[in-house]
Amino acid sequence: MINPFAGVGGAVGLKGSDGADTVAAARELNASFGAARRAMPALLKLGGVQIVTAAGPMGEDACREAGLPARVVAWPKSAVTSPTDTRAACQSFIDAGAKLILFAGGDGTARDVATAAAMDVPLIGVPCGVKMYSGVFAMNASRAGELAARCARGPFDVQAVELLDIDESMLRADRSSSRLHGYALAPVDRARMQGSKAQMPANDRADTDAACRQLAAQFEHGTLYIVGPGTTMATLCGHAGVKGTMLGVDAIADGRLIAADASEATLLGLLDEWPSAAIVVGVIGRQGCLFGRGNQPISARVLARVPRNRIEAVASVAKLLSLADGRLFVDTGDADIDRALAGPLRIRTGANRSMVMRVMN
Incomplete structure (x- = not known):
C-alpha cells in the first residue's frame, strides 16, 4: 500500500504531508511526489511473493512497473487519496488473507494502516514520509523489501512497537508535540528495522x-x-x-x-x-x-x-x-x-x- 502523497511536504519545508491543504500547498511549491519511486527498491525484492494491492497510485501502478503480478482488491474513492482510503485498502488486504502489510508512507500513514491491522497483522513501513519516528519502519526501502520477502518465505517472530506521531500544525508553528498513539505488530529484525524515537534525558x-x-x-x-x-x-x-x-x-x-x-x-x-x-x-x-x-x-x-x-x-x-x-x-x-x-x-x-x-x- 502506497500513500502517493507521503513526503510531499518534506523538501519544501512544510514539515509534513497530512491533509488536502498541505498537498495543495506543496503543489504550489512545485514539490516532488516521489513516494512510489522511494518504494521501488522494496518492491524489487518481492519476486515470487503473492501480493494484493490497491488500485492506481496506491500500489497497482508501482507493482506493474516493478514487474510484480499483484491482485487489486481495493479502489480509492478519488484521485486525491485520503486516510479513509488507506484504512479501507488495508482492511481489504486483511479480508483477502494478507499475513503482512508492507506500506509506503510516514507516521500518519502508519497510524492509518495500524487502525485496520489492529494487533492482528504485522506491518513493515517503507520510509517515504517526512516523519518516521514509529517502530514499524525499516531503515530504508531496500531493507523493508528484504524483510518482507523473508517473512513471506516462512514463520517469523513479531513484537509490539510504538506508534508515534507529531501534530503537524504545531510542528509548523515550531512546537513539538510528539506523542504515543498506540502500538502495532512488526517483525523482529534488528538489522533491518529502526527503533522508535526516544527523547533525550x-x-x-x-x-x-x-x-x-x-x-x-x-x-x-x-x-x-x-x-x-x-x-x-x-x-x-x-x-x-x-x-x-x-x-x-x-x-x-x-x-x-x-x-x-x-x-x-x-x-x-x-x-x-x-x-x-x-x-x-x-x-x-x-x-x-x-x-x-x-x-x-x-x-x-x-x-x-x-x-x-x-x-x-x-x-x-x-x-x-x-x-x-x-x-x-x-x-x-x-x-x-x-x-x-x-x-x-x-x-x-x-x-x-x-x-x-x-x-x-
Missing part, C-alpha cells in the same frame, strides 16, 4: 550543551553552516548567537541567521552563493538516523554539494550507546549519496570529547 543536556558551545565557537568566518532540526541543534543556534527554528533547517553564516526554516531549494540557492559550507545535525535517539527523518530539506542534492568531512554531528554518549547495534544510518533516497556517506564519522559528545561511529547505508 535531562542529565545528558549538560554534555550536549558543552559540545554545542564549543562547536559554535569554532564556526569559521565566510562559511555557511546548515543546521538541522531538534533540541540539540536549537542549542547550537543559541550559542551561535541566533534564534533557530528548532524543528526546521536553518542556515547560519558570520553570526547571522541567513535562512530560517529553509527548504531544499533555498539551501541549494545558498550553496551557489557560499563556496564554503558545512552541515551540522543531531542524532535521533534510539534510531540513529542522520539524514532522511525529519530533515528532508538537507536532501541528497544538498548533501552532494558539501564535502563529507564538513558534516558534523552532535549527540550525548548515552544516546549513542542506546542505538540498536551501535549503528548510525542514512536514508536520503539516493543510493549513491547514501554510499558516499557510509563509513566512520566522529560525533561530538561534549567539550573536547567525541566518539567514532560507523554510518550504514
Whole structure:
C-alpha cells in the first residue's frame, strides 16, 4: 500500500504531508511526489511473493512497473487519496488473507494502516514520509523489501512497537508535540528495522550543551553552516548567537541567521552563493538516523554539494550507546549519496570529547 502523497511536504519545508491543504500547498511549491519511486527498491525484492494491492497510485501502478503480478482488491474513492482510503485498502488486504502489510508512507500513514491491522497483522513501513519516528519502519526501502520477502518465505517472530506521531500544525508553528498513539505488530529484525524515537534525558543536556558551545565557537568566518532540526541543534543556534527554528533547517553564516526554516531549494540557492559550507545535525535517539527523518530539506542534492568531512554531528554518549547495534544510518533516497556517506564519522559528545561511529547505508 502506497500513500502517493507521503513526503510531499518534506523538501519544501512544510514539515509534513497530512491533509488536502498541505498537498495543495506543496503543489504550489512545485514539490516532488516521489513516494512510489522511494518504494521501488522494496518492491524489487518481492519476486515470487503473492501480493494484493490497491488500485492506481496506491500500489497497482508501482507493482506493474516493478514487474510484480499483484491482485487489486481495493479502489480509492478519488484521485486525491485520503486516510479513509488507506484504512479501507488495508482492511481489504486483511479480508483477502494478507499475513503482512508492507506500506509506503510516514507516521500518519502508519497510524492509518495500524487502525485496520489492529494487533492482528504485522506491518513493515517503507520510509517515504517526512516523519518516521514509529517502530514499524525499516531503515530504508531496500531493507523493508528484504524483510518482507523473508517473512513471506516462512514463520517469523513479531513484537509490539510504538506508534508515534507529531501534530503537524504545531510542528509548523515550531512546537513539538510528539506523542504515543498506540502500538502495532512488526517483525523482529534488528538489522533491518529502526527503533522508535526516544527523547533525550535531562542529565545528558549538560554534555550536549558543552559540545554545542564549543562547536559554535569554532564556526569559521565566510562559511555557511546548515543546521538541522531538534533540541540539540536549537542549542547550537543559541550559542551561535541566533534564534533557530528548532524543528526546521536553518542556515547560519558570520553570526547571522541567513535562512530560517529553509527548504531544499533555498539551501541549494545558498550553496551557489557560499563556496564554503558545512552541515551540522543531531542524532535521533534510539534510531540513529542522520539524514532522511525529519530533515528532508538537507536532501541528497544538498548533501552532494558539501564535502563529507564538513558534516558534523552532535549527540550525548548515552544516546549513542542506546542505538540498536551501535549503528548510525542514512536514508536520503539516493543510493549513491547514501554510499558516499557510509563509513566512520566522529560525533561530538561534549567539550573536547567525541566518539567514532560507523554510518550504514
